[in-house]
Amino acid sequence: MAVLPPDLDASAFALLLEELRGAVGADWVWSSDDDLGPYRDSFSPVWDTAEERHASAAVAPADVPQVQAIVRLAGKYKVPLFPISTGKNYGYGGPSPNVSGSVVLDLKRLNQVLEVDDKRNFALVEPGVSYFDLYRHIEERGLKVMIDCPDPGWGSPIGNSLERGIGYTMPQFRDHFGASCGMEVVLPNGELMRTGMGALPDAKTWQEYRYGFGPDPAGLFAQGNFGIVTKMGFRLMPKPEYYRTGLITVPRRRDFVKLVEHVNYLSDSSMCGEAVYGSPLSRLMGDSQFAALATKLGGPSDAEMDAAAERAGLPSWQVDLQFFGPEATTKANWEYAKDRILSDIPGAKAIDGDHFPLPATEEQLLNTTQPYQTGIRRAGALGVPSLGIWRIVGDDGHVGFFPVLPRSGEAVFEAQRVLGDALKEFPLRPFFSATTAPLYWHSHCFQLVFAPSVKRSDPDHNAIVHRAMKKVVAVAAEHGWGDYRAAPIYQDDVADTYSFNNHSLRRFHEQLKDAIDPDGIIAPGRGGVWPRRFRK
Amino acid sequence: MMDRRELLKWGVAVPVAASVPAAAIAAAPDGVDALVLDSRVAGAELAGLTAPVTHVIDGDVTALWYHTLDALWRQPGFVLGGITGSDALFVLERLAVDRGRRVISRKELRASDAGGVAAISWVIAPVHPSVTKA
Numbered sequence: 003m004a005v006l007p008p009d010l011d012a013s014a015f016a017l018l019l020e021e022l023r024g025a026v027g028a029d030w031v032w033s034s035d036d037d038l039g040p041y042r043d044s045f046s047p048v049w050d051t052a053e054e055r056h057a058s059a060a061v062a063p064a065d066v067p068q069v070q071a072i073v074r075l076a077g078k079y080k081v082p083l084f085p086i087s088t089g090k091n092y093g094y095g096g097p098s099p100n101v102s103g104s105v106v107l108d109l110k111r112l113n114q115v116l117e118v119d120d121k122r123n124f125a126l127v128e129p130g131v132s133y134f135d136l137y138r139h140i141e142e143r144g145l146k147v148m149i150d151c152p153d154p155g156w157g158s159p160i161g162n163s164l165e166r167g168i169g170y171t172m173p174q175f176r177d178h179f180g181a182s183c184g185m186e187v188v189l190p191n192g193e194l195m196r197t198g199m200g201a202l203p204d205a206k207t208w209q210e211y212r213y214g215f216g217p218d219p220a221g222l223f224a225q226g227n228f229g230i231v232t233k234m235g236f237r238l239m240p241k242p243e244y245y246r247t248g249l250i251t252v253p254r255r256r257d258f259v260k261l262v263e264h265v266n267y268l269s270d271s272s273m274c275g276e277a278v279y280g281s282p283l284s285r286l287m288g289d290s291q292f293a294a295l296a297t298k299l300g301g302p303s304d305a306e307m308d309a310a311a312e313r314a315g316l317p318s319w320q321v322d323l324q325f326f327g328p329e330a331t332t333k334a335n336w337e338y339a340k341d342r343i344l345s346d347i348p349g350a351k352a353i354d355g356d357h358f359p360l361p362a363t364e365e366q367l368l369n370t371t372q373p374y375q376t377g378i379r380r381a382g383a384l385g386v387p388s389l390g391i392w393r394i395v396g397d398d399g400h401v402g403f404f405p406v407l408p409r410s411g412e413a414v415f416e417a418q419r420v421l422g423d424a425l426k427e428f429p430l431r432p433f434f435s436a437t438t439a440p441l442y443w444h445s446h447c448f449q450l451v452f453a454p455s456v457k458r459s460d461p462d463h464n465a466i467v468h469r470a471m472k473k474v475v476a477v478a479a480e481h482g483w484g485d486y487r488a489a490p491i492y493q494d495d496v497a498d499t500y501s502f503n504n505h506s507l508r509r510f511h512e513q514l515k516d517a518i519d520p521d522g523i524i525a526p527g528r529g530g531v532w533p534r535r536f537r538k
Numbered sequence: 539m540m541d542r543r544e545l546l547k548w549g550v551a552v553p554v555a556a557s558v559p560a561a562a563i564a565a566a567p568d569g570v571d572a573l574v575l576d577s578r579v580a581g582a583e584l585a586g587l588t589a590p591v592t593h594v595i596d597g598d599v600t601a602l603w604y605h606t607l608d609a610l611w612r613q614p615g616f617v618l619g620g621i622t623g624s625d626a627l628f629v630l631e632r633l634a635v636d637r638g639r640r641v642i643s644r645k646e647l648r649a650s651d652a653g654g655v656a657a658i659s660w661v662i663a664p665v666h667p668s669v670t671k672a
Contacts, residue, residue, distance in 0.1 A: 029667045040635040044628070088636065110636055134604060156633065381600075390598040392629045397654035455654070 004035065005056045007081040007103040008536075015058065018079045022061050022105075025071040030111070033059040041089070041106045043098035045399030047456045047464040047471070048491055055098050055490055057084065060106040066186075066194065066232045072107060073230065073523060074192040080521045080535075083107045084528075085230045087129035087161030090154075093402040093453065094165065095489035100527030101536070112232060117209075120145040124183065124209035126235045129160040133387040147238040148385040150175035155387025160234045164224050165487055166444075170276045170382040172326060173269050173445035175239050179224050180445070184208040186233035187223060190519035195229070209235030225487065226511075227525035228518060239326075245362065245384065246325040246332035247355030249374050250343055251282070251317035255307040255436070257347050258319045259411030264343045265321055266409050269445070273335045275324040278377040279439040282316040283307070287437065296435040299426065301419035307436055317351070319439070322378050332357065360384070397455035401467060401492075403474050405483035407440060407448040414440050417450055417483060424477040428470040430454050449486065475499060490527065497530020512537070570661060574602065574620035574630075579648065579657035595622070597655075599629050611637035614671060617663045621647065624656040631662070638666025 006015050022031045032038060041057045048054045058081075063069045076083045082104040089097030089108065097106060113130035118140055125147075127136060133151040136159060140147060150169035152162055163178035175181050184198045198214040199205040212220065222228045252261050268274045286292040292310055295302050311318045323339055325332035340352040353374050358366055362384055365371070369380035381388040405421075407413045415436075422434035433452045440448035452474055454467045472495055475485055479499035488496045500507055511531040515522075522533040572591035593602050610616050611634065620627070631641050639662050648657035664670045 040632070044632075090632070134608065138604070138608075154629075156629075387600075387604075388598075389600040389603060389629050392599075392625050393597040393623075395625060397650075457654075 005058050005103045007058050007079070007105065008101060010079060010081060010103070014079060018075065018081060018105075019059060021075050021078075022059070022072065025075060026061055026063050026068050030062040030064070031059065032061075041097045041108075043092075043096035043489065045092050045096060045401060045456055046098065046489075046491070047401055047467045049398075049456070049458050049464065051461070053468075053491060055100060055102045055104075057099055057106045058103045060108050062108040062111050064111045066112070066188065069107070069109070069112075069188050069230060069232055070192045070194065073188055073190065076105065076523045077191065077521065080523070081105055082522050082524075082526050083230075084525050085109060085129075087158035087164075088132055088156065089161075090157040091161065091165060093400055093489075094487055095491070098490060100490040100493065100525060101522075104525070107230065109230075109232075115139040116233065118143070118145055118147065118238070119209075120147045120238075120240070122210060123147055123238045123240055124235055125149075125159075125238055126184075126209055126233060127159055128233060129158055129231060131160070132156055132158050133162075137385075137387050146241045148241045149238060149387075150178070150181065150385055151382060151387045152178075153379055153382040153391050154389045155382070156389060159236055160231055163234065163236070164231060166224055167487075168443035169385070170379070170443075171385055172239060172275050173272065175237065176276060176443060177445050178236070179221075181237045182220070182234055183210065183212040183237055184233075184235040185220055185223065185231050187229035187231050189229045190523045194232075209237075222514070225529040227522075227528040227531055228514065229524060239385070242326035242328075242360055244327060244329040244332050244357065244359050246329075246336055246357035247372065247376070247378065248323050248325075248336045248339070249320055249353045249355055249376070250323065250340070251320040251351050251353075252343075252347050253308075253311065253317050253349035255304045255311070255318045256411075257350070258414065260347050261319060261321060261343065261350075262409060262411045262414075264339075264346065265323070265442075267342075268323070268335075268339055269442075273325070274339065275326055276383065277324075277442050278322040279442065280320050280322070280377045281318060281437040281439055282320055282375075283311055283314065283318060284435075284437040284439075285316070286310070286314055287435065293432075293435070296437050297422055297426075297432050299423055301415070301422070302436050317349075322355075322376050324378065324383055329357075329359070362386075398458045400453040400455045401471055401489060403452040403471055403478075403488075403492075404441070404449045404486050405452075405474075405478040406444070406486050407450065407483055409440075409442075409446065409448050414438075414448060414450075416481070417478075420481055421450065421452070421474060421478065424474060425452070425470060428466050428473075430466065430470060444486070471495075493527065493530050500530075570617045570619035572616075572618055574599075574618065574622055574626075576620070576622035576626055576657075578655075579623050580621045595626060597623050597626050599626050603629075603633060607633065611639060611669070614669045615664060617661060619659075619661045621657065621659045624650070624654075624658050627658050627660055634662045638664055638669040640665045 082101050084099035084104040085107040086097045109129040112128040114128045117126040133155040150171045152167050163182050166179045169176045184200045187195045197220045198212045200208040201214050265277045325335045344350045367381050418434050418438050457463050475495050485496045515533045522535050526536045574593045578597050642663045643661045645659045650656040
């Protein structure tokens, strides 16, 4: 499906392509349908509909000067660029742009691990470096640091962190943008800028002190469209000596409130890694009577759920805890967690889990010896990139809505009920019930997940998914829960919900965009930020 | 190297789709350099199938990628065939594109199961000049 950039005719587009070929070499510019196929969003619920966004071309520069040259050419022709790192942002739009006709700027050839320091514990990488690449670099050199990677691990640290992606280790590393320190950016006029200490020539602390002096604009480049990040630093965790797990269960539904408060304390005190919550009662969802109770309009009462748990002989909630560090401290932290929680919640129980020195063996990474059912995906928990999660991705992928919630049991109960009720009109499997547990990915909030699958062979199903996504974004926002990340086709919907004081945040972003990129050269529409040219 | 006749026998080599670039067809040699068999979908009848190298996976391509393909696909050449679940092929196809390669043939051997996973035979070959030129 050939498309042209906005406001550009075919002959001018041909001239642009010719100039791009001159800048990067003919082999690295693509514009045929075949070549652009990989730049479509494979998981799109609007696949082959008028709403799908298509690139007009793709270009892959080899270095930063070529990136600058491309940006200047895009400015000359007023053509939007859509930068991608490795383009693996599936569930959130993949490599597809916000504006049809954009030229995808594929940064996969900027693939150098520039530095890993295992004494000061940081890395500096280019956008085409994947988590696998960084992991291999560290392992092959025997460096004593551990990465925190998403699952799957084929994306790039830069791309993932700029999407505010997450991992599964200790709190200060799981928030990937939060763990970044220092970036190099090509601005919409083609100029090169460095943030933080990188702005001070000869500074040796670019990856150690993120602020430098004066305002720090680094946050503008996450889910934003103010520049193209070509280098970025990340703090790394010193490789721990030992890993320990343990499970705590609580009997009653309302016990979840106290359980969460205790785990918040442990996490915020840096005593544990990602806590993986679950409800053993979710095993009963195959029972139609129980499923009807757990998803009933308005939600079940605590007494009803407690009675069901008692009948089944199951606890209402559990949390998988993980500890990193010297063996003695992992043991002490686990003992402390047990004492703290079991002494406060009647009927709470603890089970010791696997524990072993690091690095883990292949068998330990498979996580098959845990003496209880665990929700932990061990590879990710230990910073080892994996592709195994694709075995559980059904149909033609999915879209994702992950509302941000307070870290409290009450908030989870309310969201279960509100979102469950809101989605009842759609013939999709229930994502929210009284057994739905929160994700504790970002370090200081909870999230829930709504990720319905898409089916290219079933446009009616996809249309239902599309409507459900738009509704759940709106309903969640009415209750103060906003999405943290979205595909281009939903970014305006999500941005619209961040509307305090007549959308003052969006208007501020628009003022900035108009000032530095009035023609919308860099990803117009990304993050819901449109320049004047596209706001007509 | 497995020849085309043997590939055809096992349903791996199929007519190349009309949309495949001519360069891909030209780049594809007579056989594959290695074969990937997914134990979830490749049945006992494939037990005797041989290729210069056979990689058996259980749907998870992590080890195949990390220990083998990541390095091989940085170099020119290397044609890979496989009979895998559609989910494993999805992953391999995306990784292949990053390294200038494409799926040049694809045939559904078994329709999608309840989990949406079909059995597919396929061939991935280098198409970009950076990996087709010696």
